[in-house]
Amino acid sequence: MSNGANSAKKFDFIAIGRACIDLNAAEYNRPMEETMTFVKYVGGSPANIAIGGARLGLKAGFIGKIADDQHGRFIEKYMSDAGIDTSQLVVDQEGHKTGLAFTEIKSPEECSILMYRDDVADLYLRTDEVDEEYIQQAGMLLVSGTALAQSPSREAVLKAVQLAKRNGVKIVFELDYRPYTWKNKEETAVYYSIVAEQADIVIGTRDEYDVMENSEGGSNDNTISYLFGHRPEIIVIKHGVEGSYAYTKSGEVFRAQAYKTKVLKTFGAGDSYASAFLYALITGKDIGTALKYGSASASIVVSKHSSSEAMPTVEEIEELISNQPVIHS
Numbered sequence: 001m002s003n004g005a006n007s008a009k010k011f012d013f014i015a016i017g018r019a020c021i022d023l024n025a026a027e028y029n030r031p032m033e034e035t036m037t038f039v040k041y042v043g044g045s046p047a048n049i050a051i052g053g054a055r056l057g058l059k060a061g062f063i064g065k066i067a068d069d070q071h072g073r074f075i076e077k078y079m080s081d082a083g084i085d086t087s088q089l090v091v092d093q094e095g096h097k098t099g100l101a102f103t104e105i106k107s108p109e110e111c112s113i114l115m116y117r118d119d120v121a122d123l124y125l126r127t128d129e130v131d132e133e134y135i136q137q138a139g140m141l142l143v144s145g146t147a148l149a150q151s152p153s154r155e156a157v158l159k160a161v162q163l164a165k166r167n168g169v170k171i172v173f174e175l176d177y178r179p180y181t182w183k184n185k186e187e188t189a190v191y192y193s194i195v196a197e198q199a200d201i202v203i204g205t206r207d208e209y210d211v212m213e214n215s216e217g218g219s220n221d222n223t224i225s226y227l228f229g230h231r232p233e234i235i236v237i238k239h240g241v242e243g244s245y246a247y248t249k250s251g252e253v254f255r256a257q258a259y260k261t262k263v264l265k266t267f268g269a270g271d272s273y274a275s276a277f278l279y280a281l282i283t284g285k286d287i288g289t290a291l292k293y294g295s296a297s298a299s300i301v302v303s304k305h306s307s308s309e310a311m312p313t314v315e316e317i318e319e320l321i322s323n324q325p326v327i328h329s
């Protein structure tokens with residue numbers, strides 16, 4: 001497949017989903033109960049991926065809804081300053097709030113996220129706020145699975161997927177499973193399958209594919225045999241510190257190991273991975289190299305405090321690939 005590189009298009013990729021706030025513990029190695037200070041960053045998986053892509057020099061756009069408040073304005077300014085087109089970042093007019101993610105850093109192995117996502121603006125994106133002419137201008141549409149969790153955002157995303165297909169825009173589905181936004185796993189499995197079957201590239205962790213399959217302990221072989229019966233051409237399955245695999249419809253299998261690093265916290269790994277993986281594909285690198293870019297970017301972000309602000313440059317990724325040993329597992 002051609003992986004979406006299209007210099008004639010205004011955007012290399014457009015992400016759809018949430019742009020929120022992360023409040024990351026400024027004090028490490030303690031539970032949140034004892035954490036008194038937090039540092040504010042833009043967060044939300046698809047926003048992080050857009051920021052990561054823009055940091056790497058990609059032309060990125062974003063479709064989403066932000067609250068009409070100080071947090072919403074902070075997000076819009078940060079993303080716009082990062083070089084992302086925010087013309088389709090709709091400002092909510094119904095009093096919905098910005099999603100907040102408080103992170104706890106107890107140890108490099110023990111990190112957790114406490115989400116405040118009741119009535120969040122991002123899940124109120126409507127179908128009439130998704131514009132065909134905008135989507136036409138992209139090489140790829142990056143869909144976050146969390147945006148399927150509730151209506152009307154669910155239908156807005158399904159419309160974006162339809163429009164992307166109709167206009168030859170590659171669909172990248174990042175499963176991005178956040179349990180607290182869903183009613184139950186059965187419902188998640190239904191909507192994940194609908195979009196995964198229509199995507200060109202699917203990216204997720206092994207656990208997230210289990211959610212899509214509504215099963216436990218699933219195998220990569222079963223996942224690819226199911227999804228390659230549909231539209232996907234590339235399937236990426238991440239296994240945390242044990243590395244990741246990419247499978248192609250033509251039968252190739254690639255594996256990348258994680259790079260050694262001094263881990264501060266584990267969140268942000270998946271978003272930095274996705275942005276660098278897509279950057280590599282869009283700039284014409286082979287899939288094996290794209291996996292290395294993803295792993296390298298993730299190893300940089302897990303060593304830093306934020307998910308968005310910490311996104312690396314191309315030079316940092318390439319330097320790390322050349323010099324840093326991998327974790328053998």
Ligand SMILES: Nc1ncnc2c1ncn2[C@@H]1O[C@H](COP(=O)(O)OP(=O)(O)OP(=O)(O)O)[C@@H](O)[C@H]1O
Pocket residue numbers: 204205238239240241242243244257258259260261263266267268269270271273294295296298299302
């Ligand atoms: N402790 C680690 N050290 C170095 N690299 C790591 C570590 N953990 C994860 N990675 C890298 O990040 C990639 C993605 O990690 P993971 O499979 O945990 O994704 P994720 O669950 O989507 O991440 P997130 O925690 O952001 O949701 C891995 O394939 C690996 O390359």
Ligand SMILES: O=C(O)C[C@@H](O)[C@H](O)C(=O)CO
Pocket residue numbers: 020022042043044045046048101113267268269270271306307308
């Ligand atoms: O995705 C979220 O809503 C929270 C993120 O911004 C956070 O930084 C994280 O979990 C990244 O994986």
